[in-house]
Amino acid sequence: MTTNPTKTRPDAADRGGDVRLAGIGKTYGSFTAVHPLDLTVARGSFFALLGASGCGKTTTLRMIAGLEEPSSGTVHLGDRDVTALPPYKRPVNTVFQSYALFPHLDIYENVAFGLRRRGIRSVKKQVGEMLDLVQLGEQARRKPHQLSGGQQQRVAVARALINHPEVLLLDEPLGALDLKLRRRMQLELKRIQTEVGITFVHVTHDQEEAMTMADRVAVMNAGRVEQLGAPADLYENPRTTFVANFLGTSNLVEAEVDTRGGGDVVVKAAGGKLVLPGARCSAPAQAGGRVLVGIRPEKITLTHADDAGSVPEGRNRITGTISNTSFIGVSTQYVVDCAACPEFEVYAQNIDRDPRLVPGADVVLHWDPAHTFGLDAGQSVLAGTTGEAGTAGDGAA
């Protein structure tokens, strides 16, 4: 598909190229939707802009599409500055939220729309191939409202992809689908992206979706990019409380730095001592300073207090009481009440379930210090959790 010879755009030889945003920002009156940001999306990659609603991710996407005029900065596609180009002159296509299929045209004409506007006469073969790719050949003469949500979504993708854009922009394309269909379409989109090799920029508020699909994720909050990186890197090494809480769940404990040396930082929290690698501490950790110590729930092992002696040396440990458990099938989620943190979450795989681990049981939580991370204590511990937009970015910026 990438070598399709029917491309008529003048720059047909210059396929793709990076998307480069330089100092791009958007203000509406006194409200800043996007603070000037720099972002480079590598050619052929699957890039996700992740954040809660109102974080500026869609505005950023629309500025790449040309549907929103940036208040500052430039947009480059490859070496070309497209900042001043209107949307219909940019080699970029969008899959809109709720699809925006043309209700007065049938599926065939919806998909052919872009080709026809570029003056291509014989569209039949291409449209046919594209409809087959998204498995909608049978529905060509139907109107959009006669299709199911998943089918409409595929039409929207086909309508954009048929133009072989340098960049495909996806604005929450799966938001309207139910969970099961969404999972299937995630894999489908990922497959199409690998197949056609086009740069995808995907906007979503679903952290799982972003991590499943994207090569690189930019986590946005309050008009700023909080952190950018590969999904695993973001998950394992969050640098702000927002990222720590928005991507998965984190247990955050306030602590005081005790000593720093030999690559490790030792902190005091609720009477005990915890160790974390200095490289994973994004806060300026001087002795006596405060940090937030973070640990993911699935890294923690839960041992009943009676067996406390069997916990190996050199592990971080905290004691507490189980206050709640919920059985999820593959795992069990425990909420543990500790002195350092009232609601410590622990996920345990259901391999060998200890029947003594019930609410009220005294337990020891322990984990490998290498899994611990440290964050600046100047931020809200709750940033990024549900219902908390948070402006934690300032602390880490």
Added chain:
Amino acid sequence: MAFVTSLLNWFRRHLVVIAGLLTLAYLLLPNVVVTVFSFNKPNGRFNYEWQRFSTDAWKDPCGVAGLCGSLSLSLQIALWATLGATALGTAIAFALVRYRFRARGAINSLIFLPMAMPEVVMAASLLTLFLNMGARLGFWTVLIAHIMFCLSFVVTAVKARVMSMDPRLEQAAQDLYAGPFQTFVRVTLPIAAPGIAAGALLAFALSFDDFIITNFNAGSTVTFPMFVWGSAQRGTPVQINVVGTAMFVVAVLFVLASMAVGNRRTRRKA
């Protein structure tokens, strides 16, 4: 007794249908009378009493002096008024929905004023205006007046449609290489078309049978409603019923045709 009960039950079950049919009869009775009396052969000049069946009037619809001239004039005015009001009204509707500008709210409410104002008052004020401007009353003053009062209805009809349009559709068109003109012609206009058509039909009907405003501002020009009114003083020729029936039949055929087109489309889709 059992018979009465079952009759009552039947009546209860079909109450909605019966009420609907009665209302329909109420609505259509005048049209039936008009049609029936178009086949009358009255004694004398007034077509108010049934005498005997005749197709004379149908064979010679223009047999009354001035009737067909006034009819053609009314059709012309209605056509131009529809075109003018639809074009201007559509533009106003888009401006009101799509753009934010000073006095937008005021215009939004002022648009309703011509609909709310008593027609006779508007007719008299228009005459005053035309006379003060020194305009010669006739075809043009009638046309200007008709476009004016049709505008509100067109704006209302088109605005409702444009407001329900998803602005993302036009953004999608632009995203798919359609420039502003192509976007308007290929996406905006086709989607707004039902609203525009509704406004146009309304404008045509309003203009064609307007009497009060026309009568004030026509000078010596005579439109069809004015002709009917004028002749009613001296006698009512059967030809008036013929024209009325013909208009009704044309309207019914129009509705049937549009329904047939709609049906075929749905069937093709399925």
